[in-house]
Structures are given as C-alpha cells and as structure tokens.
Amino acid sequence: MQLFQVGESLDRDDVLRKLVRMQYQRNDSVLGRGTFRVRGEVLEIMPSYAESAYRISSSATRSRASSTSIR
Secondary structure, eight states: OOOOOTTOEEOHHHHHHHHHHTTOEEOSSOOOTTEEEEETTEEEEEOTTOSSEEEEEEOSSOEEEEEEEEO
16 A cells, blocks of 8 residues: 655645554654654654655645655
C-alpha cells in the first residue's frame, strides 16, 4: 500500500491522523523505525521496514509529497 504519490496535494492534519491510525508514533527528537516527526514545514517518516526515511515538505497551506529520501 502506498500512502503518498509524488506531487500529490495533502492535508497535513489528515496525514498525521493517518500515520497515527497506522500505529506510527510521533517523536520530534529521534527518528527511528515506525516513527515520524514534524519540524516546521517538514514531515519525516521512518517506516518500520526500511533503512531510510521519507521527507514531505509543505507550503503554508498545503503539502506536496516528494521523492526525497533521508538517512
């Protein structure tokens, strides 16, 4: 199942609620497996099954998914 599509418009609050329903835990200091963090306009998600995290950048009102991968 793919949660985001590159270039897709997203509602930030809906995304955060969806992650919590999927049993991700918010941790704004340490990004570990199965966690996500929000820093300003950036949402970083570390899947439990992956070695690298994903970053979603947003504008003031809407977010856009990108293919940027972070480690």
